[in-house]
Amino acid sequence: MDIIASDSPSLEGLTSMLEGYDCPAILVSVDYQILAINQYYREEFGEVLLQAKPRCFEVSHGYNVPCDVAGEDCPLAATLDSGRKERVLHIHQTPRGKEHVDVEMVPIHDSQGKLLFFVELLRAVAIASAETGSKTLVGSSKPFNLMLEKVTRVSQSDASVLLLGESGSGKELVAHAIHQGSDRAKNSLVTLECAGLTDSLFESELFGHVKGAYTGAYSNRTGLVELANGGTLFLDEIGDVPLSMQVKLLRLIETGSFRPVGSSSAKHTSFRLICATHKNLAQMVKDGVFRQDLYYRINVFPIYVPSLRERRDDLALLISTLLKRISPRKEYHLTDSAFHVLKQYDFPGNIRELSNILNRATILTDTNVIERSTIEECLIIDQELNQQIAAQPTECVNVNDTKREWVDLKTAEYLYLSDLLSFYNHDKVKVAEVAGISLRSLYRKLQ
Known part of the structure; x- marks a missing residue:
């Protein structure tokens, strides 16, 4: 909401007003001059010599011209154009070096509607770094900043996010950044890689199972949706979820309820959903291999992760x-x-x-x-x-002492695991342990 000041507000009064904000704030004139700063600004960015009549673009960026003239988005210019509050992601010079800062520019008008000043609110973006560092995300290019601005905005909400982009572009890191910037950061972010999972394995991983639900289920297992309660569930490669399981996933998203495999009792969970894919889900909907209702459920706030x-x-x-x-x-x-x-x-x-x-x-x-x-x-x-x-010709292995034909490596691996399953009475947990692979890998290799 824009601020309406009295016809002749005192500079002292406006300076005192800045202390009411819970973040770094500065008072800026219509010609870019910094008139006052609050204590949060001093602590975060240092002191400003106001007697020298510094301008905001000089202090924040080291420019000698306004941001929009230097080729960047300028929140002050945007506010002048729109006449209302504007928000822009900037890279500011700080005592710690270059940092991403979420800038909100609030115009101050008198009772007649005349623009008097601007209050500039600055919130550091802790999930990203504009210089070499240990932050989750690193970058300063325009495509990166456009993505980061959306990440910063959506992190404050509970909306479902769909991350789109090529493999290896960093979608999982973006998911972690959204979680870290949210109110759920104190709870877990739980990840499920959907690629290569069969229907039964997907259901067991997601919802868990009870003892005796199937051969090898010797104890109860907590599903990932239950582990994500209060936090964030990240479904990577959502486009690979089996069509038969999509309706169960849809019901989970809509109701927050699920039933572990083999159980007759429903459970409830509350999580923030983030999905990612490198596939064209819209085309998959047209082709009939991805449910339209699920697509619209997960595509609340799409973010493109640039290559x-x-x-x-x-x-x-x-x-x-x-x-x-x-x-x-x-x-x-x-x-x-x-x-x-x-x-x-x-x-x-x-x-x-x-x-x-x-x-x-x-x-x-x-x-x-x-x-x-x-x-x-x-x-x-x-x-x-x-x-x-x-x-190279296909490698071959002799699977066992019987007169079995020589086969390619994948078939040999399959037959080896099948032999183990027979020997251990289809105890998949034991077979995975003997073979030195995870239970998930075992399921995938047996497909």
Whole structure:
């Protein structure tokens, strides 16, 4: 709501008004001059020498022209155009370096409607970093900032979020950031990877099961929806949920009730839902492989997560951040020519692929300087491996001592696991333990 001031408000009165806000706040004139700051601003961003008549864009960005003239969105200019409160995500210069700040500009009018001042409210975005750091999300490019602005807004609500974007672009990190910025952050974020799950395994993972529900269910198991109670449930690759299970998922979302496998008693849960996919769900609805009602339930607030190709301006920052995460003790650097090679690369695997490349580079280099030749060697590793696999005849294994035919590796693995199942009377928990794999992997390999 816009503020209506008296016809001749005193500067002292307006300055006192700033102390009523629970966040950093400044009073700005219509010509960008900072007239007053509150105590929260001093604590967060430092003192401002008001006698020098500083302007907001000089203090916040180090510019000598307004933000919109410098090529950025300007909340003051936006408020002048609309005549009402506006909100913009900015990268501000702070005593700690560059930081993402959510800026809200509130106009102050007199009783006749004349614009007198602006109150600028600044809230630091703790889930992201504009410089190399340990925050969940890192970036400063325009596509990244557009995404982050939506993340910041939706985090404060309980709306269901659908994250769209290519594999490896960081959708899971965005889900974690939304959870961390929400009121549910003190509770758990529970993740279910939906890809490759059969109907029965999906239902058991999501809803849990009771003892004796099926062979191998030797005890009760709490489902993920129950573990997510009070927190956030993240369904990754929602497009891979079996069609037969989509109606049960829909009922869960609509009512908050579910029934563990093998149980006759319903349970209730309350969670914030975040889904992610790299697939075109709208087209899947048209093709009849994804329920339309479920699509509209999960697509309350869609956020597009840009690919690495779309945010090349963040490449240097991402490389620096990833290298620090890969090697916290030893500091690595790329030569200019090595960086140029990466800048020309398309990264079909996005940030996940970039992380793999840098991991290889730190292993292959003999110093802390990563040369162009090292990066080029890292880039061709996958190409050579794929060519070798394509050219190599299918490997074979003799499954057991019987005169079974030689088969390819996948079939051999399947038959091996089948033999184990027969030997252990279809005790899947025991078979997974003997085979050295997870129960989920066992189900997937037996498909």
